Amino acid sequence: MFEVKLQSKPLLQSFNSIFYWCKLLGVYPYDFQKFYYDGVLQSSTVGSCVVIIVMCFVFMLFNLMLFTFAGNDVVPKYNHLNLIVLIALTYISPVMMMVDQITAIRNQNALPALFERIEYLDEELRQLGYSVDNKHVQRRIRLMIAVTVLLECCIFAAYIWLQVDVLRWTLVLWIFASTPTFYNTLDKIWFMGILLGLRYRFDAINETFDTIAGELDKKCMQSRKKQRSGDVALQPSLSFEAEDIGHIKLENLVRNAFGELIRHREPFKRSTPKMRSDAALGNFDVLQERFISLCQLHESTCRIAKLLNELWRYPILILMAYGFVVITSQLYFTYCATQSQPIPIIFRSAEQLVITALSLIYLGGKCTSLMFFSWKTSQASRRTGICLHKCGVAADTNEVYEIVNHLSLKLFNHAVNFSACGFFTLDMGTLYAVCGAITSYLIILIQFNLAGQQVKIKKELAASNETALMVLDAENYTVTSTESTTHWD
Template identity: 45%
Template sequence: MKKMAQQTVQPILVHFGNLFLFCKILGLYPHDLQAFRRTHTLQSSRIGTFLVVVTMIVVVIFYNLLIYSFSEEDRDLKATQSTLTFVIGIFLTYIGLGMMLTDQCSALRNQSKIGELYERIRAVDENLLRENIFVDISATSKRIFIMIALTVVCELTILLSTYIMLVDHSEWISLLWIFSCFPTFYNSLDKIWFAMTLSALRQRFFMINSALEEMVESHERLQRWMENGADGSALKKPSFTNVPFDPSLEYLYKELTHMEPVKSFNYGKNRISPIAHSLNSFGEGFETPKKQPKQSSQPPPFNMVYESELNGDIQKVEEKLNNLCQLHDEICEIGKVLNELWSYPILVLMAYGFLIFTAQLYFLYCATQNQVIPSLFRSAKNAIITTIYLSYTAGKCIYLIYLSWKTSLESKRTGICLHKCGVVADNNLLYEIVNHLSLKLLNHSVDFSACGFFTLDMETLYGVSGGITSYLIILIQFNLAAQQAKDAIHNYDDESDSLVPTTAEGNTTTFLDFFTTTFMPTA
C-alpha cells in the first residue's frame, strides 16, 4: 500500500516525444511544440497549422511533377495495354496522395479534441491509482521507437531498391522519385499515434480486469486456507497453534505473541486461530525471524494470513466495484472518441490496403507476361521488392485490425470478471450489486469501425482476404481476354496483309476487291 501511494501518474505523452518531434519536422501534426515540451500536452497552434498546409501544397506539387516526369511510360501503357490496366494505374497513383491528405486534414480538424483525449487518459490513470491500480507505461517509448525504426527501414528499403534497380537514375529528374514514398511514410507515422493510443486503452482495460481477478483469487485462497485449516492438513501453522490452549494462560499468550486467542469451531475447541487481518494484501506468509527484538511493539511477522476484500464490508466492496465500472465506462467513451477522430483515416487506409494489395499482385502478373505497367508501380517488376512492399502495407492494416479486435474483447471481458466476483463471494447482496453493474457494462461496450462501414475485427480481415483473391482472379481473367483479343486482331491483320496483292505499278487493291475477283464468277 505504501509503495502504491508513492507512485505518481505520468502523462502518456511523455513517451511520445520522439514521435511528435518526427511528425513536427515533417509537417504532419500542427500542435504547439513548445507547449508539448513544457507540459506534455497537445495544444492548437496557428504556426503549426500554417506549416502543415505549406507541407501539403509542396508535397502535392512535387508528387504531380513526379507523375509528369514519368508520363511518357504511362502514354505507352495506354497505347499498348488494355484500358483497364491504364485506368487502374491512374486511380491508384493518386489514392496514396489522397490518403496522406486525409491524415493531415484530420489532424488539422481535430487539434483540440486530440489534446482533450490524452488529458482524459491521464485522469483515468489518476483514478486507477486511487484504487491501488498502477498502470506501467515505461515500455511505451521502446515500442514507439521499434515501430518508427521498422517504418523507416521498410520505406528506405523499398525506395532505394526500386530507385537503384528499376529507375533510370542517369537524369537528375529521377531524384523526384523520393516523393513516391511520402504518402505511405506520412500515413505510417499517423497510424503509430493511433495504434499506441489504442494499446494504452487496452492496457487499462487489462488492469481493471486483473484487479477484479485478483479479488477473486484472494477470496479463493482464503477459502482454501479455511478448508485446509479445518482439516488440519495442507497449511503449516506455527506449532503453538496446534496444541490445546489453557484459558488461564491467556494473559501470557497475549504478552508473548500480541495475538488474541480466538475460539472457533473451524479449528477445534480451545485452539488458537490467527486474527483474519494482514499487512500483506496478497496473503503470502513470512518466515519467522530467528531473533526478535527484546522490546518491540510490532507484532511478529508470522501474524499474516490470507484475507479477501470480498469477505469484508459489503459497502466498501460495492464502492470499489462501482468505481472500477465507472472507470471502465470512461475508457469506453475515450475509445469511442478515438475511433471518431481516426475514422476517416482508417477507412482510407483500409481501402488503400485492399486496392494496393490487389493491384500490386495484378501488376506482378503483368510484369511476368512482359506487359507494360504504370510507372509508379514499377516495383512490381521485382518479386522481392513486391514482397517487402506488400508485407509492409498488409502489416499496418492487419496490426490495426488485430489491436482493435483485442481491445474490444478486453473491454467485454470485464463483465465476466465482475460476475466471477459475485459467484466466488456467494453473497446474495453482492450478487445483486454485480448484476446491476454488469448491465451498465453491457450497455457501454466499445467496438471500433471504419466510419461505420465495417467493424475492425478478424471477421472483416477474413472477408477482405477473400475479396482480394476474388478480384485478383477477375482482373487476370479480363487481362487474358484482352490479350487474346489483341492477339487475334494482330494475327488477322497479318493474314490480311499477306493476302493483299501488289500491282506492277506498286499500287495495292483492297481485300474486298481481291476476294471479289478471286472467288466470285465473272458475268
C-alpha cells in the same frame, strides 16, 4: 505494464518521439514550444498553416515525379476508361495524405482533450492503488517508427538498385512517390499508440478484478478450513462434506437466480454457513464500492475508446480502401510483369519481386496491425465482465451475486467496437473477409486479362492473314499483268 503503487509518467510523454518526427516533417498542427516545455498539446494557427503548405508542396513534387519518370507514351497506351482507373490508382495515396492532414487540423482541439481524459483516468486508477506503466507504449511507438523508416529506406534502395540503370539527380524525386504513405503511417502510429495505452488500462482493470477474486477465494478457503477444524460433529466424512458444500453453493445460486420466491427457504439449519455469510457481509460495503469504482473506470475507458474511434474514423476508412486497392493492383501488375505487359509508372516496382514483397509487407502489416490492435482492445474490454463474475463466484454470497449481475449488465452495454465510419468492424473477421475479397478480385482481373490477350492475339492473326491475302493478290495481279504484256508482244 501493470504495477501496484507505481508513479508513472503521463501517456502523452510516451509520444515524444513521434511528435518530433511529425513536427520535423510538417505533419501535425500543434505548438512545438508548448509541448517541449510544458508537455501538453495545444492548437496552433501557425502549425496549421505549415501543415497546409507542406501538403501542397508534397503534392506538387509528387506530380513532378510522375511527369519526370512517366514518359511521353503513357496516355496513348490506354483508352479513356483505363486512363480514369489509372489516374484514380495513382492519386489515391495523395488523397489519403490530404484526408489525414485535414482530419488532424480539424481534431487539434479534440485530441488534447482526449489525453486529458486519459490522465484523469490514470489519476482515479492511482487512487485505487494501481497504475499503468506507459514505458511499454513508448517502446512500442519507437519500434513502429524504426520499422517504418527501415522499410521505407529498403524499398527506395531496392528500387534504385534493381530498377535504375543510370544514376541521375532526378531520382531524388522518386522519394515523393512514397512520402504520402510515410505521412499516413506516422498518423496511424498516433492512433495505435493511444490504442495500446487504452488496452493496457483495460488490462489493469481486469487484473484488479482477478486480484480481488483471488483474495476472495483465499478467504473462502480459509473459512472452509476453519469450518472443518472447528465443527467436527457436522463433518462425519469427507464425501459428506464435499456434498454438503456443493448443496450450499447450489442453494446460494438458486436464491440469486429466483430471488424472493425461495428467499426464506433454509434447508440447512447450521450456523457455519450463516457465520460465513455474516463475515462476508461485514466487508460487503467496501467490496461493493471497489466494484463500482472499477466499473466506472471501465466505462470511462470505453468512452475514451469511442472518442478515439470518432477522431480517426475517416483516415481509417480511406486507409482500408487504399490498402485493398493497392494490394490488389500490386499483385495484378506483378502478374502483368511476368507476361511482359505495360505497367503504370506508380506500380513499376511490380517488375521486381523483391520490391513487391517489401511493399506488400509494409502496407499489409500496417493494415493488419491496425485491425489486430483494435481487436485486442475490444477483447480486453469484454474480458472485464468475465473477471467480474470470477469475483462473484469466489465470494459465493447472494449480495455479491446481485451487485455482480447488475454491474455486468452495464459492462455489456458499454462494449467497445472499433469501426471505419460504421461500414465494417476492425477485427480479425474483417481481415479474413478482406483477404478473401483480394483473392477473388485478383482472379477476376487475371481472367479478364487472359480474355483480353486472347482477343488481341485473334486480332493480330486476322490482321496478319488480311495482310498475307493482300500480298498474295498483289503478286497475282503482277503475274497476270506480266502474262498479258508477254501475250501482246
